[in-house]
Amino acid sequence: xPQYKAKVTVMFRKSILDPQGAAIERxxxxxxxxxxxxxxxxxRVGKVVELIIxxxxxxxxxxxxxxxxxxxxxNTVMEQYVVEVEPFAGESCxxxx
Amino acid sequence: MGANKAKAAxxxxxxxxxxxxxxxxxxxxxxxxxxxxxxxETSMEDxxxxxxxxxxxxxxxxxxxxxxxxxxxxxxxxxxARRGAKVLGICNGFQILTESGMLPGALLRNxxxxxxxxxxxxxxxxxxxxxxxxxxxxxxxxxxxxxxDGNYYIDDEGYKRLVGEGxxxxxxxAPDGATEGMAPNGAKGDIAGIINDHGNVLGLMPHPERxxxxxxxxxxxxxxxxxLLNAVGGQS
Numbered sequence: 417x418p419q420y421k422a423k424v425t426v427m428f429r430k431s432i433l434d435p436q437g438a439a440i441e442r443x444x445x446x447x448x449x450x451x452x453x454x455x456x457x458x459x460r461v462g463k464v465v466e467l468i469i470x471x472x473x474x475x476x477x478x479x480x481x482x483x484x485x486x487x488x489x490x491n492t493v494m495e496q497y498v499v500e501v502e503p504f505a506g507e508s509c510x511x512x513x
Numbered sequence: 514m515g516a517n518k519a520k521a522a523x524x525x526x527x528x529x530x531x532x533x534x535x536x537x538x539x540x541x542x543x544x545x546x547x548x549x550x551x552x553x554e555t556s557m558e559d560x561x562x563x564x565x566x567x568x569x570x571x572x573x574x575x576x577x578x579x580x581x582x583x584x585x586x587x588x589x590x591x592x593x594a595r596r597g598a599k600v601l602g603i604c605n606g607f608q609i610l611t612e613s614g615m616l617p618g619a620l621l622r623n624x625x626x627x628x629x630x631x632x633x634x635x636x637x638x639x640x641x642x643x644x645x646x647x648x649x650x651x652x653x654x655x656x657x658x659x660x661x662d663g664n665y666y667i668d669d670e671g672y673k674r675l676v677g678e679g680x681x682x683x684x685x686x687a688p689d690g691a692t693e694g695m696a697p698n699g700a701k702g703d704i705a706g707i708i709n710d711h712g713n714v715l716g717l718m719p720h721p722e723r724x725x726x727x728x729x730x731x732x733x734x735x736x737x738x739x740x741l742l743n744a745v746g747g748q749s
Contacts, residue, residue, distance in 0.1 A: 432666065433699075435626050488583070491576055491612065493619040494666055 417470040421504035422481040426490045426497045427462035436461040465489050474501050519746025521547040521562040524590065526581045531567035531603065531722060538722035539564070542738035545746070552584035561745035562599045563590055565606030567659070567720060577620060577662045578608030587613055599643055599741055600714040604660055607706070607716030616709055616716050617675070618667035624699025628661040632731070633697060635705050635719060636686040639679045642708055643744040644715045647736035653690045654733035656719035658697070663718040665700035665707075675707055682706045683717055 428434045441459035471477045478501040490497040521539050525532045536547040539562075547564070550557050570581035581587070587609075594600045594615060602610040610616040623629060632655050637648040648654065667675065675681050683706035685695040696703040698718070706717025721734025 431668075432621065433624070435622055435624055435699075439626060488579070489575070491579065491619055493611075493617075494621060 418472065419504040420469050420471055420474055420477050420501050422467045422469055422477060423500045423502075424465040424467070424481065424485045424489050424497055425462060425500075426465065426485070426495050427460055428494060429496050432494050434460050462495075468504055474503070477501050517543050517545050517742055517746045519543070519545055519561045519742040520558070521545050521564070521742065522550050522557065522560040523547050523564045523566055524552060524586055525549050525566070526552045526568065526570035526584060526605075526609075528570045528572055529566050529568035529605070531605075531720065534720075535564045535566045535603065535722045538725040538734065539738050539742070541725050542735045543742040543746075545742055550586060552581065552586045554589070555585045556589055557586070559596065560593060560598055562601065562741050563593060564722075565590070565600065565602040565609050566722075567604030567606060570605055570609065573662070576608075576612065578605060578610075578612040581605075581609045582612040591615065594714055597711075597713055599745060601644065601737075601741065602714070602716035603720055603722060604658075604663075604718055607718055608662065610714060610716040615714050616707055617671050618665055618701075618707070620662050620718070621664040621666050621699075622662050623660070623664050623697075628659075629663070629697050630657070630659040631697075632657050633705075633719060634686045634688050634695075635683045636690050636692055637682070638684055639682045639708070641679070642682060642712055642715070642740075644708070644737055644740055645682060646744065647740040651690060653686055653688060655724070655731055656721055656734055657723050657730075658719045660698070660718055663698040663700065664696075665698075665702075665704045665718070667701060672702055675704075676702070678710065680708050680710070682708050682715060683719070 437460040485497040637652045640648045684692040684703045686692045708715045721737045724731035724734040
């Protein structure tokens with residue numbers, strides 16, 4: 417059975433203040449030297465959930481993972497999500513690369 | 514006391530840490546012995562009051578309350594809530610209630626990213642509920658908070674609805690009862706606790722169960738348990 421990697425990126429909705437992002441933005445702005453970014457704005461923090469799934473049809477997997485994202489992985493009151501599905505050929509364990 | 518026939522349960526999740534406090538508070542306030550029910554149970558006898566206690570269920574992984582919401586017992590909690598049982602969600606319990614859709618809105622990370630552990634003042638916004646009938650209207654009480662994710666959020670439309678229907682039950686306040694800007698966590702409208710449209714499910718971030726005996730620093734929380742158990746169990 418082929419394997420697919422579903423990647424779910426969860427971010428706060430734009431209307432939600434992200435205090436972690438704001439704190440990181442302040443820190444980034446205060447960094448000096450060759451990695452200083454005085455003009456940075458709108459820093460946001462989210463999370464990425466990866467799932468390795470056995471299946472034959474990427475489209476079916478994508479639809480199902482979208483439902484999972486909508487009901488479980490994201491809380492749509494405050495978060496939005498993007499689902500990407502691609503064929504996976506690596507070892508199906510954490511820490512692979 | 515002791516004649517109260519109400520039946521109370523405290524649900525225990527992995528990572529709950531205020532479950533015993535809740536049981537003790539119920540006993541201290543009303544004489545009722547609460548049953549502790551493990552989250553893996555799929556059914557339980559009918560209760561008048563079900564407490565979802567504070568803590569860090571499932572280590573707060575994914576989002577606070579997000580995994581507990583899928584514990585087997587939650588289907589039963591929802592069934593009993595539909596039957597009219599009173600459900601009280603304290604702190605992490607409030608987060609579980611919003612995650613499960615039993616209460617609207619969501620609890621975000623505290624505005625200043627700090628875990629807040631201290632006593633706060635609250636104003637009782639609605640004392641015409643089964644949870645708050647023993648308080649006076651607009652009474653200012655003092656309860657402890659201990660949370661990292663208590664920044665209540667709801668969209669503007671939902672907020673108007675909550676306010677219009679009297680479902681904002683507690684707001685953070687100053688000792689004199691002024692509420693504006695008093696939420697230590699950034700909560701919208703300084704909301705500390707809300708109730709559902711049927712008036713039988715209440716969630717709040719502060720911990721009434723920790724202030725039920727003067728020797729523990731305060732007793733303002735006791736009246737919530739008295740209100741509840743007298744409402745459902747009667748007392749002779």
